[in-house]
Amino acid sequence: MKIRVLVGTKKGAFILTSDGKRKSWKVSGPLFSGWEVYHMAGSPADPDRIYASQTSGWFGQVIQRSSDGGKTWETPGGGPEKGPDGMPRGESNKFVYEGKVGQHLFYDGSLRPWEFKRVWHLEPSLDDPDACYAGVEDAALFKTTDGARTWKELPALRTHATAPKWAPGAGGLCLHTILLDRKVPGRMFVAISAAGVFRSDDSGASWRPMNKGLHSDYIPDKKAEVGYCVHRIAQHPAKPDVLYMQLHGGVLKSEDGGGLWKDISKGLPNDFGFPIAVDANEPDTVFVIPIDPEKGRIPPEGKLRVYRTKDGGRSWKAMTKGLPQEHCYVNVLRDAMAVDSMDPCGVYFGTTGGQVYHSADGGDSWRPIARDLPHVLSVSVQTIG
Amino acid sequence: MVRVIVPSFLRTLGRVPAEVELEVAPPVTQRAVLDALEARYPALSGTIRDHVTKARRPLVRFYACSEDLSNESPDSILPDDVARGKEPFLVVASIAGG
Numbered sequence: 001m002k003i004r005v006l007v008g009t010k011k012g013a014f015i016l017t018s019d020g021k022r023k024s025w026k027v028s029g030p031l032f033s034g035w036e037v038y039h040m041a042g043s044p045a046d047p048d049r050i051y052a053s054q055t056s057g058w059f060g061q062v063i064q065r066s067s068d069g070g071k072t073w074e075t076p077g078g079g080p081e082k083g084p085d086g087m088p089r090g091e092s093n094k095f096v097y098e099g100k101v102g103q104h105l106f107y108d109g110s111l112r113p114w115e116f117k118r119v120w121h122l123e124p125s126l127d128d129p130d131a132c133y134a135g136v137e138d139a140a141l142f143k144t145t146d147g148a149r150t151w152k153e154l155p156a157l158r159t160h161a162t163a164p165k166w167a168p169g170a171g172g173l174c175l176h177t178i179l180l181d182r183k184v185p186g187r188m189f190v191a192i193s194a195a196g197v198f199r200s201d202d203s204g205a206s207w208r209p210m211n212k213g214l215h216s217d218y219i220p221d222k223k224a225e226v227g228y229c230v231h232r233i234a235q236h237p238a239k240p241d242v243l244y245m246q247l248h249g250g251v252l253k254s255e256d257g258g259g260l261w262k263d264i265s266k267g268l269p270n271d272f273g274f275p276i277a278v279d280a281n282e283p284d285t286v287f288v289i290p291i292d293p294e295k296g297r298i299p300p301e302g303k304l305r306v307y308r309t310k311d312g313g314r315s316w317k318a319m320t321k322g323l324p325q326e327h328c329y330v331n332v333l334r335d336a337m338a339v340d341s342m343d344p345c346g347v348y349f350g351t352t353g354g355q356v357y358h359s360a361d362g363g364d365s366w367r368p369i370a371r372d373l374p375h376v377l378s379v380s381v382q383t384i385g
Numbered sequence: 386m387v388r389v390i391v392p393s394f395l396r397t398l399g400r401v402p403a404e405v406e407l408e409v410a411p412p413v414t415q416r417a418v419l420d421a422l423e424a425r426y427p428a429l430s431g432t433i434r435d436h437v438t439k440a441r442r443p444l445v446r447f448y449a450c451s452e453d454l455s456n457e458s459p460d461s462i463l464p465d466d467v468a469r470g471k472e473p474f475l476v477v478a479s480i481a482g483g
Contacts, residue, residue, distance in 0.1 A: 090427030
């Protein structure tokens with residue numbers, strides 16, 4: 001058994017590896033040094049296949065791919081291979097919206113045309129190593145079926161009737177979460193800041209907003225269909241109708257595939273935060289990391305606490321053992337917490353201060369497995385063997 | 386033979402040497418030089434110019450012969466010293482931030 005933790009940071013990527021005991025860790029990297037790595041993800045169908053989103057304010061988006069577990073990397077199509085027209089490919093970073101590019105709300109209430117900026121999240125197919133979805137800013141969903149040589153938009157989402165009402169959150173108009181349903185073929189969920197949750201039951205051919213029950217102070221219409229700054233959603237593979245959400249102000253749960261959301265934040269010191277994750281073995285066990293939005297997005301009281309519910313959100317308990325409980329002023333971003341598939345479940349999160357914390361006992365105790373990395377943007381985990 | 390110097394980040398990305406020598410048929414323009422560069426190193430496609438519009442990325446600059454040519458038309462003829470390889474065409478990552 002092997003655990004591989006893929007860490008994307010503001011200045012490159014790192015791979016942390018351990019055996020099934022999860023006691024001794026090896027840190028390798030930086031990969032793509034100096035570039036922002038928004039996300040890395042391994043294929044469930046082939047753990048040696050890893051995709052990485054490498055981005056830069058200067059040089060735009062790059063997609064990297066490894067076929068040997070992260071030892072070597074390539075920009076697919078970046079070599080001498082030619083396309084059908086005889087021209088070099090070099091299209092692994094080509095994300096072009098399909099058809100008419102519409103407009104979305106901007107911060108000042110004006111309308112702005114959709115403009116591709118970067119890939120926030122990569123979600124490899126459950127059964128094909130060459131297939132992978134990409135959630136991008138400005139919000140849209142793309143898919144590759146040729147191992148990231150080329151990408152094609154699934155345009156039904158961006159052209160949804162509500163799209164002109166979508167607006168960027170503080171981080172941009174980003175599609176940051178993609179959940180592929182392991183039980184219901186063709187069903188998938190995405191989350192967009194600030195639009196909300198959308199569900200497709202036909203592999204992305206059509207979408208419907210799933211935001212009933214959400215409320216946000218900044219939306220005057222209490223029955224608004226979209227406009228919600230959803231920070232993250234999570235799902236357990238064994239109970240795909242149960243979804244958990246960290247909203248910009250609220251932790252919520254749906255028991256009907258997103259049809260209705262109910263608040264479960266009672267008992268938390270703060271209902272704001274970014275990541276949310278579900279235990280790999282216990283579908284009712286969920287982890288959040290409360291953050292104080294009023295004091296610069298830092299842990300409440302300067303205490304870094306993971307809150308865990310073991311009863312689907314009816315009660316929460318602070319997990320503090322091994323985490324700094326004074327003068328801690330880091331943040332944990334939306335894609336920076338993940339779980340492994342071991343029993344007991346391993347939980348991992350990275351901070352804007354460059355620490356990667358790990359619990360090998362389902363959240364009871366924590367320790368840093370890397371302390372001084374750059375600002376962590378994302379953490380994902382592969383359980384291999 | 387046109388000499389092109391690309392910034393270090395792109396050298397690493399595209400496995401590009403510090404200085405690239407390219408055969409570019411006249412007329413030697415920005416567009417012709419960058420087309421030739423991307424043909425040799427496809428991984429650079431989309432990093433210097435937008436994939437579709439071919440517009441220069443805002444924080445990338447083009448210098449040659451001590452001149453900033455960034456805002457020249459992509460189809461303007463580059464200086465003769467560039468076309469003859471006496472002076473390099475520099476792709477530069479501009480300073481941004483602190």
